[in-house]
Amino acid sequence: MSQASNNKIFSNLWMIAVYIFLYLPILTLVVYSFNDSKLISTWTHASLRWYEALIKDDDLISAVLLSLKIAGISALMSVFFGTFTAFALNRYKRFKGRTLLSSMSSMPLVMPDVIVGLSLLLMIISVQHWLGFPEKGLFTILLGHALLGTAYAAVVVTSRLREMDSKLDEAAMDLGCKPWQVFYLVTLPLLLPALVSAFLLTFTLSFDDVVLSSFLSGPGYSTMPMVIFSRARLGLNPTINAVATVTIVVVTIAVIASSFYTSHQARKRKREEAQAYSDSNK
């Protein structure tokens, strides 16, 4: 047998192994969400029983809605602050404290969530002690998630800003744009794809965060991961499988759709560039 076909067999086996490792647990969860049994480990027969239970499970539904709300708002905040951080670090002339800001803004990326959560909690408690504000709850969770998200969003926006031709800003100014017009007529439209991916990334981060939320949440504000976590400690309930399956389906559809869209755009662009080249040689 030739070396090449050996390699091919090996790479195929490797690929299958990776897929099993990554997706078998998820597949198990999806399959068991259709299990009629109350016990999580024994299969009886297929049913939609736990999906019905999910619809009636007000606690879980409201937790999902709260998580979506927090993820949406904190992602917006992250993109907003992250974009300004990226701008300050990449577009302004060197200013005092630039290096400090640059390293501090990426700190949450490497700092363990537990430590970030704990220190935020301590700070909020002492601020509350002195000012009577803020109450632990929605606002504090948002603060924590936005803090983490800002660091990620800054990284995403920075990489896009770096590859953008800064001459575009000058060209816009040269053609009569005041600086703020340059921002919303040129920079922002070109930055949009990066802003969307920063939003999706920070949305996901917030949506599945359990550590920060546990530290910063107050009574009546339990996010979906917190509810799943606390119920798992009491013994897993198949409703959790159902809610997880719904989440997985939504995420999968979103990911597949977006990758189809990007590859379609890339292919379209390539075609058009080839067209322009052959046009010019006519």
Add this chain to the structure above:
Amino acid sequence: MATAPKEINQPAPEVLLRVENVTKIYDGTVKAVDDVSLTVNKGEIFALLGGSGCGKSTLLRMMAGFETPTKGKIFLAGQDITNLPPYQRPINMMFQSYALFPHLSVWENIAFGLKRDGMPKDQIAERVEKMLSLAQLGKFAQRKPHQLSGGQQQRVALVRSLAKRPQLLLLDEPLGALDKKLRETTQLELVNIIEEVGVTCVLVTHDQEEAMTMASRIAVMSEGYFLQVGAPDAVYEMPNSRKVADFIGNVNIFEGVIEEDEADHVTVRCPECVHYVGHGVSGHTGMAVGVALRPEKIMLSDKKPKGEYNWCEGEVIEIVYFGAHTTYHLKLDSGKVIKAQELNNTRDLSCGLTWGDRAYAHWNDLAMVVLAQ
């Protein structure tokens, strides 16, 4: 009856741009531009020529308003624009990278500056159409920049910078991003469009051919200041220093001393030969000078020339064939190597010299320029 010479009726050239003693210092120490003054007349195409880091781009960016001078002033049509931001100057720039807005169509790119001026919609449309036909891009109006070839993108960039009818057009390495074949045609298109509009132009380039073919005047820059300013032929044929002679084109420089200094001729004795220069120079007998001689002004022959001046002898050590002409490297007996360029005016490479041959180089008594040390 004699008619008055034509020049008398012509008005004195109107000065559009005046740069007065402009200096730009970066980080408190690096002098990018060093006390430069210049005037550009209305309708002129003026080239700033120099190697990288000579300050030409910094000077252009100060005209555009992207940089402010550390010292000195810039006037446009008599108005002090030194501290005016770029968006308030009636000056537009064409960027080396073109800087076309990738998210806008060709049409919107050209209309971009007009919209900022708050021009009425119908006038914008009219102006954009005019610009599109000027650049022969009518059928590409709805395309995005990435759907155009390099030459087309360049023309979009040009008419975008012309659309606002600027008083002054700045071109930053206008042909730098194109390949050689495309450069020649594009160069002419560019000059035609600029002349049709009649806009005053300052262009920056490191390419002497580009500067010489496009500009009516050239400033040769080095280390932040001007070495020489003048018409292309003047700068090429009468360089005022070794640096200029060396930077523009190829040159052989013979070191020597003035032996005879007359009003109508001088002779310069060099180790290799004696130069008889057919015009007077500002120097004195015994002064050490360099004699600059362009390779294309040297003729090669296998026969010893008559007379005692303006020839030397050597061995052919290198032959470089360029198609239209061939450059011979001649090693003189003193060890000095000179270059001589022969036109290939027949197909059999007529001068018949080959590697290792003894050859005589000779030249006309008006072929060289005498340069001080």
